[in-house]
Amino acid sequence: MKTNKVAVIIRGPVAVGKTTTSQALKQRLPSFVLLSIDVFRHMIASDSSESRTRIARNVGAYFLEQVIADGYNIILEEVFHDEYYDRLKAKLLENDYNILTIFLTASKDEVINRNMNREKVKSDEIVNTYHDITQPGEGDVIISTSENTKEQTVEQIVKLIGF
Numbered sequence: 645m646k647t648n649k650v651a652v653i654i655r656g657p658v659a660v661g662k663t664t665t666s667q668a669l670k671q672r673l674p675s676f677v678l679l680s681i682d683v684f685r686h687m688i689a690s691d692s693s694e695s696r697t698r699i700a701r702n703v704g705a706y707f708l709e710q711v712i713a714d715g716y717n718i719i720l721e722e723v724f725h726d727e728y729y730d731r732l733k734a735k736l737l738e739n740d741y742n743i744l745t746i747f748l749t750a751s752k753d754e755v756i757n758r759n760m761n762r763e764k765v766k767s768d769e770i771v772n773t774y775h776d777i778t779q780p781g782e783g784d785v786i787i788s789t790s791e792n793t794k795e796q797t798v799e800q801i802v803k804l805i806g807f
Contacts, residue, residue, distance in 0.1 A: 648742075649715060649717060649739070649740060649741045649742065650676075650717045650718070650741065650742050650743075650744065650805055651717070651718040651719075651720060651736045651741045651742070651743050651744070652669065652676075652718070652719045652720070652743075652744050652745075652746060652801060652805065653720045653729070653732070653733070653743060653744070653745040653746065654666050654669075654719065654720065654721045654722070654746050654748065655722075655729070655745060655746065655747050655748070655778075655780070655781075655784065656747050656748035656749060656778065657749070657755065657771075657774040657775045657777075657778035658755060658759065658766055658770065658771050658774045658775065658778075659750070659755040659756075659758040659759040659762065659766075659771060660748040660749055660750045660755060660758075660789050661748055661750065661758075661789040661794065661797070662721050662722050662748055663680065663682060663721060663722070664794055665721075665746075665748060665789070665794060665797050665798060665801075666678055666680065666719050666721035666722075668794050668795070668797075668798045669719055669798050669801055669802075670719055672798050672802060673717070673719070673802070673805075673807065675716075675717060676716070676717045676718060676719050677711045677716045677717070677718050677719070678719045678721065679704060679707055679708060679711065679718060679719065679720050679721065680721040680722060681700050681701060681704045681721070681722045681728075682721070682722045684699075684700035684701075684703045684704055684707075685697060685700040687700075688700055688703075701728050704732070705731060705732065705735070708720070708732055708735055708736075709735065712735060712736070712739045712741070718736075718741070720732060726781075729781070733745075744785065744801070744804055744805060745781065745783060745784045745785065746784065746785050746787055746801055746804075747780035747781070747784035747785065747786045747787070748787055748788075748789050748797070749780075749786055749787070749788050749789070749790075750788060750789045750790040751790045752775050754789075754790045755771055755775055756768060756771055759771050785804060787800055787801075
């Protein structure tokens with residue numbers, strides 16, 4: 645490892661448990677800053693417009709710069725779009741962060757079921773599409789949330805960080 649600064653990036657398709665895992669990881673590692681693009685999107689507007697997403701990503705990138713400047717360890721949640729992921733990862737690498745990218749996955753049936761229990765339910769078409777097109781990147785650690793509990797998932801990540 646280059647430095648002791650750590651960034652954990654949580655990626656994956658819709659309804660695999662990115663938010664649940666990120667929040668549980670933050671509780672387990674209270675000195676880490678949790679940066680959730682989903683939170684920024686919901687702060688901006690209730691629609692699902694491109695404008696809202698663009699603004700949320702820009703706010704997230706700015707927030708990340710500020711957190712990096714202060715040398716915090718970071719948990720980045722819901723970073724699955726390649727261009728945005730590359731942009732944030734580049735910022736972390738420029739600042740000598742050790743990056744652990746976790747790709748959460750679950751069976752299609754499970755994500756459809758989880759989606760139905762969400763506060764804001766997405767259409768089955770959206771869930772199926774993102775399940776099919778959102779793939780792990782090279783070097784991503786793949787963890788199945790169908791096969792692991794939230795606690796087991798967090799424990800695997802903590803071990804991988806080395807904490």
